[in-house]
Amino acid sequence: MRSADGDLNAYDLLQAVQNFTGTSCARRVQLERLASDTMYQFPFSIDGLERSRNQLASLERLDEEVHTSDGIELRLLGREIARAIEFANNPDNFDGVQILLSFEASQTQLELHLESSIEFFRSKGLDFERPEIFLVEELPAPFDRGSASVVTIDAEDEQRFEIKAGIYFTRHAITPIFADYTIAHELVHWVLGLRTPSLMATQFEEGVADFVALFGYVSEQYGELVSRNTALIHRLTSASGLVWENYVDASRATYLAVTRTGFSDLYAAIGRGREFLDVYRRSYARSVIATAAQAFVAPGQVLLDFPRNRVVSALAFEVANYVRPGRTVFEIAELGRMSRELAEVGIAELESAGYVTTRRDKIVIEYAPVTTYIEDGEFRYDFRRG
Numbered sequence: 441m442r443s444a445d446g447d448l449n450a451y452d453l454l455q456a457v458q459n460f461t462g463t464s465c466a467r468r469v470q471l472e473r474l475a476s477d478t479m480y481q482f483p484f485s486i487d488g489l490e491r492s493r494n495q496l497a498s499l500e501r502l503d504e505e506v507h508t509s510d511g512i513e514l515r516l517l518g519r520e521i522a523r524a525i526e527f528a529n530n531p532d533n534f535d536g537v538q539i540l541l542s543f544e545a546s547q548t549q550l551e552l553h554l555e556s557s558i559e560f561f562r563s564k565g566l567d568f569e570r571p572e573i574f575l576v577e578e579l580p581a582p583f584d585r586g587s588a589s590v591v592t593i594d595a596e597d598e599q600r601f602e603i604k605a606g607i608y609f610t611r612h613a614i615t616p617i618f619a620d621y622t623i624a625h626e627l628v629h630w631v632l633g634l635r636t637p638s639l640m641a642t643q644f645e646e647g648v649a650d651f652v653a654l655f656g657y658v659s660e661q662y663g664e665l666v667s668r669n670t671a672l673i674h675r676l677t678s679a680s681g682l683v684w685e686n687y688v689d690a691s692r693a694t695y696l697a698v699t700r701t702g703f704s705d706l707y708a709a710i711g712r713g714r715e716f717l718d719v720y721r722r723s724y725a726r727s728v729i730a731t732a733a734q735a736f737v738a739p740g741q742v743l744l745d746f747p748r749n750r751v752v753s754a755l756a757f758e759v760a761n762y763v764r765p766g767r768t769v770f771e772i773a774e775l776g777r778m779s780r781e782l783a784e785v786g787i788a789e790l791e792s793a794g795y796v797t798t799r800r801d802k803i804v805i806e807y808a809p810v811t812t813y814i815e816d817g818e819f820r821y822d823f824r825r826g
């Protein structure tokens with residue numbers, strides 16, 4: 441998220457690194473709320489991350505016993521920053537770190553991403569007129585009323601709303617990886633809008649745009665792991681609502697179709713326009729596919745297998761790292777460096793969600809299926825309240 445003057449800050453860098461490293465933190469809106477006081481004041485640099493971590497360490501003595509959930513959240517944030525610093529200082533990650541640190545929130549940056557997206561689609565057989573891209577303070581009316589931060593205007597919209605055709609980007613949408621991924625997504629609308637401006641984008645089209653941007657473009661540009669992390673962060677574990685759910689459902693439908701047709705038929709359908717995309721949807725995405733194609737295992741795991749109900753509070757997440765059958769609440773509190781009362785609250789949450797069972801006297805853990813989910817990396821925390 442951009443500060444008022446448009447400069448990137450340490451939080452932007454943390455977010456961007458998470459696209460490379462992954463993160464256990466779901467619903468990043470809440471992470472941002474927690475991080476903003478600390479991280480917005482520091483620059484978009486490794487030094488900025490280090491200063492954020494030091495600031496955090498002075499707020500909360502991170503190695504001592506913690507007595508509140510807030511303390512646990514700060515501890516987890518401190519860990520996220522430490523991981524980002526570790527990533528940035530690892531010479532094996534040099535290329536990725538260079539990509540991130542050379543990023544600027546500028547028109548030039550948008551143009552660069554636009555070029556590489558266009559080149560990607562050309563390599564898939566899609567040739568089209570280049571859109572103009574506009575960096576704006578606010579989206580043009582009537583698109584300024586919703587929560588969107590980017591919009592694509594086609595020839596039909598141009599006439600209807602008297603807005604010049606092209607892709608409009610607000611400042612706060614220009615962050616590393618996200619801006620690049622979003623331009624690839626918007627280009628799918630742009631191409632379809634050139635062929636069929638009279639038809640509106642459907643929900644399926646949103647799924648197609650997301651699928652192609654994430655598992656086509658980002659995967660080719662940054663690697664499969666980054667495409668997986670970006671899908672998890674921006675769609676599957678971000679502040680969710682019906683709108684994002686629809687995008688994800690439509691991406692799943694697209695995935696099913698692609699397991700049957702391969703990517704090339706999908707690109708061909710995009711190139712022919714919206715009515716052809718609809719035929720594609722009805723011919724492939726809706727039909728039940730009996731055998732999942734082996735070639736597309738990675739997107740399938742993210743879109744079909746990621747268990748979205750495995751999101752708990754920061755406290756329960758931290759406690760979950762220490763529960764084992766036979767362990768006492770006292771031992772868990774000691775291992776987790778937290779008060780016994782706090783450990784009890786965390787255990788109670790895990791128990792109410794069926795992740796642990798305690799003995800009748802509540803003092804000893806009897807059964808802890810949560811440990812498998814932690815080990816498999818399927819557990820996430822968020823900073824929910826109440």
Ligand SMILES: [Zn+2]
Pocket residue numbers: 625626629646649
């Ligand atoms: Zn879209």
